[in-house]
Amino acid sequence: MLVIKDLHAKIDDKEILRGINLEVKPGEVHAIMGPNGSGKSTLSSVLAGNEKFDVSEGNVSFKGKDLLDLAPEDRAREGLFLSFQYPVEIPGVSMVNFMRTAVNEHRKYREEDPYSASEFLKLMREKKKLVEIDSNLTNRSVNEGFSGGEKKKNEIFQMAMLEPKLAILDETDSGLDIDALRIVANGVNKLKSPETSTIVITHYQRLLDYIVPDYVHVLYKGRIVKSAGKELAHELEEKGYDWIKKEFED
Amino acid sequence: MNKTCRIVNLQDEYSQLFKENLSLLENGAPKRMNETRTKAFESFIDKGIPSNKVEEYKYTNLQPYFKGSFDIAFDSKAAINGSADKFNCGVPNLDTYNIFLINGWFAQQDEASALPDGVIIGSIREKANEHPELFEKHYNSNAPVDSDAMAAMNTAFAQDGAFIYIPKGIVVDKPIQLVNIMTGDNDRLVFQRNLVIVEDNAQAKVMLCDHTISPQKFVINNLTEVFAGENSVFDIYNIQNQHNLTTQVSGMYIKQKKHSNVLSNSLTLHSGVTRNNIRVNMDDEHCESHVYGLYLSDKNQHVDNYSFIDHAKPHCQSFELFKGVMDDSASAAFTGRVLVQPDAQQTNAYQSNNNLLLTDNAKINSKPQLEIYADDVKCSHGATVGQLDDEAMFYLRARGINENEGRILLMFAFAYEVIEKIRVEPLKENIRSLVEKRFRGEFDKCDSCVVCGQQGTSVSCL
Numbered sequence: 001m002l003v004i005k006d007l008h009a010k011i012d013d014k015e016i017l018r019g020i021n022l023e024v025k026p027g028e029v030h031a032i033m034g035p036n037g038s039g040k041s042t043l044s045s046v047l048a049g050n051e052k053f054d055v056s057e058g059n060v061s062f063k064g065k066d067l068l069d070l071a072p073e074d075r076a077r078e079g080l081f082l083s084f085q086y087p088v089e090i091p092g093v094s095m096v097n098f099m100r101t102a103v104n105e106h107r108k109y110r111e112e113d114p115y116s117a118s119e120f121l122k123l124m125r126e127k128k129k130l131v132e133i134d135s136n137l138t139n140r141s142v143n144e145g146f147s148g149g150e151k152k153k154n155e156i157f158q159m160a161m162l163e164p165k166l167a168i169l170d171e172t173d174s175g176l177d178i179d180a181l182r183i184v185a186n187g188v189n190k191l192k193s194p195e196t197s198t199i200v201i202t203h204y205q206r207l208l209d210y211i212v213p214d215y216v217h218v219l220y221k222g223r224i225v226k227s228a229g230k231e232l233a234h235e236l237e238e239k240g241y242d243w244i245k246k247e248f249e250d
Numbered sequence: 251m252n253k254t255c256r257i258v259n260l261q262d263e264y265s266q267l268f269k270e271n272l273s274l275l276e277n278g279a280p281k282r283m284n285e286t287r288t289k290a291f292e293s294f295i296d297k298g299i300p301s302n303k304v305e306e307y308k309y310t311n312l313q314p315y316f317k318g319s320f321d322i323a324f325d326s327k328a329a330i331n332g333s334a335d336k337f338n339c340g341v342p343n344l345d346t347y348n349i350f351l352i353n354g355w356f357a358q359q360d361e362a363s364a365l366p367d368g369v370i371i372g373s374i375r376e377k378a379n380e381h382p383e384l385f386e387k388h389y390n391s392n393a394p395v396d397s398d399a400m401a402a403m404n405t406a407f408a409q410d411g412a413f414i415y416i417p418k419g420i421v422v423d424k425p426i427q428l429v430n431i432m433t434g435d436n437d438r439l440v441f442q443r444n445l446v447i448v449e450d451n452a453q454a455k456v457m458l459c460d461h462t463i464s465p466q467k468f469v470i471n472n473l474t475e476v477f478a479g480e481n482s483v484f485d486i487y488n489i490q491n492q493h494n495l496t497t498q499v500s501g502m503y504i505k506q507k508k509h510s511n512v513l514s515n516s517l518t519l520h521s522g523v524t525r526n527n528i529r530v531n532m533d534d535e536h537c538e539s540h541v542y543g544l545y546l547s548d549k550n551q552h553v554d555n556y557s558f559i560d561h562a563k564p565h566c567q568s569f570e571l572f573k574g575v576m577d578d579s580a581s582a583a584f585t586g587r588v589l590v591q592p593d594a595q596q597t598n599a600y601q602s603n604n605n606l607l608l609t610d611n612a613k614i615n616s617k618p619q620l621e622i623y624a625d626d627v628k629c630s631h632g633a634t635v636g637q638l639d640d641e642a643m644f645y646l647r648a649r650g651i652n653e654n655e656g657r658i659l660l661m662f663a664f665a666y667e668v669i670e671k672i673r674v675e676p677l678k679e680n681i682r683s684l685v686e687k688r689f690r691g692e693f694d695k696c697d698s699c700v701v702c703g704q705q706g707t708s709v710s711c712l
Contacts, residue, residue: 048648052640076650088645092663101659102649109650141663158649 001026001166001197002047002067007058009046016042018222019058024166027194031208031233032201034219035241040201041085043219044170048082049075063165076102077109079165083155083172090142095154098142099124099161106162127160131187149180156187167191168199173207185210205237220248252328254436256319260299267322268406274324279409280378282386283443290395290405297399306398309583309615310525310554315469315497320439326410329355333433344676346427346457347371353432354442354472355410368417371426374445377413384415388447392475392505392531400499400527404473408443411472416452418479425455425674432462432470432492442472446486450479450507455674458488460521462496473501478510480534485513485673488526489681494549496522501529508534515671516543517681518553519688528557532566532594543572544668546688547580554583561594564624570601573668575661575689576612587619590627597627605635606664658689 002024009017016039024030034040046053047060049072060067067075090098103123104114115123128135133153143151152172159167169188173181188211192198200211208216208230216232217224220241225248226232236244251274257263268275268291276284299316300307323329330352349359349371356373370377370384378385393401412428432440448454462468478484492498498521506512516526530539545553559568574582584603605614618631638660646656665685672678 048644050644071652072644072647073650073652076648082648084645084648088639088642090642090645090660090663092666093659098646098649098651098659101655102646102651105650105652105655162649 001028001063003061005059007043007046007060008056009042009053010056011042011053015056016053016222017046020219020222020224022217022224024197024199026197028215029192029198029200029211029213031213031216031230032199032219032224033203033205033216033233033236035245036203038219039222040219041170044082044168044199044201047075047168048072048080073105074109076162077106081159081162081164081167083152083159083167083169085170085172085174087143087146087151087155089144089146091144093142095138095140095142096124099138099158102158103161124161127157130190131157131160132183133157148175149177152176152184153180153187156184160187160191163191164196166197166199168201170201171203172200173202173204181207182210205233208233218244220244251324252321253324254319254321255439257317260313260316261295264299264403265295271324275407275409277325279375280385280389281382282389283375283378283408286390286395287406290402293395294399294402294406297402299403300399304399306556306585307525309581310523310552312400312497312499312525315523318467318469319437320469321434321436322439323353323355324409326355329353329410330357331434333357333431344425344674344680346425347422348427348429349412350429350431351410351412351442353434353438354408354430354440354470356412357431366420366422368420369422370413370415372413374411374413374443375409377415381415384447385413385445388475388477389445390475392477392503393473393501394503394529398501398527400471400525401473401501401503404441404443404471404501407471408441408473411443411445413444414446414454414456416448416454418449419451420449421452422454425457425677427457427459430458430460430472432468432496433464434466435464437467438469440468440470440472442470444472444474446474446476446484448476448478448482448484451481452479453483455485456487457674457677458486460488460490460492460498460500462492465493465495467495468492468497470496470498470500472498474503476502476504476512478504478506478512480507481509482507483511485515487515487517487672487674487677490516490518490521490524492521494522494551498523499525499527501527503529503531504539505531505533506537506539509536510534511538513540513671513673514542515668516545516555517668518543518545518547519684520546521551521553523552525554526556528555530557530559530568532559532561532563532568535563535565537563537566539566539568540671541568541570542668542671544665544685545572545574545582546665546685547574547582548577549580550578551580552582556583556585556587558587559589559599561588561590561597561599563591564593564595564597566594567598568600570599571668571671572603573605573665574614575606575608575665576614577608579609579611581613583615583617584633585617585619586631588621588629588631590620590622590624590629592623594624595626597624597629599627599629601631603633604664605633606661607635607637608661658686661689662686
């Protein structure tokens with residue numbers, strides 16, 4: 001699915017990722033944890049194609065294609081989905097219009113006919129139900145005036161609409177109360193299949209009680225310094241990150 | 251009769267044009283119209299066509315545009331020239347009372363019998379003669395002939411236009427659509443004078459659709475006076491959709507009485523050079539005024555909105571919002587003058603002007619100008635100039651929307667706030683789709699009447 005080799009990335013000449021190696025196979029759930037500033041969000045931004053970051057070294061292959069060579073929209077159309085840590089508010093663009101444009105662009109890419117208005121609305125109804133999103137949210141402008149929890153649910157709703165092969169959830173749990181967290185996690189679990197993969201980026205172990213990872217990686221100072229099974233998340237929860245920091249201090 | 255005039259030195263020739271043709275100008279025009287001509291002419295000649303040395307016209311030097319060889323019509327036949335029967339306008343899904351003007355002259359209208367009781371719609375020169383008391387009470391009482399050269403010029407030269415009268419207590423069920431068509435085989439100078447009177451407790455909505463259907467150069471000076479009586483509710487939408495060789499100076503002078511609620515929305519979707527003078531005079535207590543505008547320009551187009559809201563009396567509210575999107579080398583200007591006079595306590599005045607510049611060559615000059623002489627008021631103003639939001643763009647692209655489509659979505663989102671202010675639902679829908687088409691570059695100003703989709707000839711697509 002995804003193979004990252006020796007990935008280096010910087011912003012304003014400051015190197016944030018300093019040689020990431022990671023392989024994600026179909027059906028797997030990987031959790032990436034780490035203290036603040038370790039490069040977790042940078043990794044997700046670079047994978048999604050945010051042009052703010054320069055990739056200086058390394059390569060990434062996604063379903064056999066050179067991911068770094070693709071425009072952000074083509075990465076999305078190939079099946080990569082980033083659930084944003086801070087979803088952007090876009091007043092004036094309605095959720096319906098936004099999603100219809102996105103879904104039909106995906107279909108066009110796959111050389112399928114665009115959905116008619118009624119087909120699209122039907123799809124939207126189904127997916128709303130699946131991820132338990134409040135029906136009113138989709139009548140509004142994209143994320144405008146949404147609460148933190150609503151924004152995150154909206155990300156999962158978009159994920160349901162676009163049916164990605166690889167979903168990267170960037171701190172989807174931050175700012176969520178326990179009920180919202182459960183709804184978001186349920187949504188993610190329902191969308192999981194043996195053909196799709198998930199990367200969960202999180203600061204805390206709590207989300208991983210709901211979305212159970214096959215592997216847990218610790219990112220520190222731009223490198224993956226530890227990889228293990230899900231038990232690593234519990235260990236980090238108990239002991240914090242200090243012991244990691246000590247162990248890998250430069 | 252059409253006469254061709256050649257304007258090189260402005261003042262000299264305009265002076266000559268007026269003097270030589272005064273009898274033609276006066277011929278058949280209402281008495282009051284003719285009585286005001288000479289004084290207006292003197293004011294115009296004294297000031298001249300404004301250059302950018304005139305403070306109010308600092309960002310739009312009109313002088314070059316008013317030079318050239320133009321035809322001027324001195325009667326209806328010359329103006330219309332056989333093009334009257336071609337038009338068949340109607341906003342999809344919107345039933346309207348229609349009136350057509352060609353080159354500034356009344357051409358045709360729907361059957362008068364369909365109008366609600368007492369409502370008068372038609373040619374100003376004709377209706378003024380039929381109803382002199384209405385006409386004389388209002389005509390030229392709100393146009394700033396003494397202070398604005400273009401208003402003076404219009405008053406000196408105008409011979410026809412539309413007259414709309416809504417009697418006391420009448421609510422007009424359908425919007426009134428005033429279709430202004432510019433056409434002909436020669437470059438043309440056009441004057442048009444409209445008068446709208448909305449009596450106490452009356453309600454009406456008017457759409458002014460300006461467009462060009464032949465590829466000639468048009469220089470237009472039109473002026474609309476609006477009188478809104480007590481408790482009246484009145485909307486006026488000016489939809490400007492003209493080709494790049496058009497220069498339009500459009501005056502909108504609104505006077506409001508107690509508890510009246512007036513909305514004006516200047517939608518400049520496509521035009522060469524546009525100058526809108528919008529003035530609202532709140533002449534009585536508890537008036538509410540909404541002054542909106544949207545300007546979309548590209549290539550070398552230029553749009554200048556000059557608004558002046560005069561809070562003369564206490565307890566009035568004004569809401570002003572102008573938004574613009576400039577592409578290529580387009581330029582625009584906005585001036586928002588708000589005057590709160592010493593007596594006008596408890597005034598609420600809000601003003602906002604937001605601009606989106608899509609290229610390094612696009613330009614905007616935005617000037618809020620608040621003059622407040624009362625001490626118990628709430629006034630605010632804000633002007634912004636920005637580019638498309640990179641983060642929003644990345645968000646859209648991360649969902650598989652390509653850059654071009656993302657741009658269109660974001661530009662549309664920017665313009666949307668002004669479109670939302672339209673209080674005629676089908677018109678709102680239409681403007682929405684026209685604006686989207688405009689951003690897609692599919693917008694066809696050859697569809698002359700933007701609202702009704704009246705077909706123009708392909709040669710008019712300049």
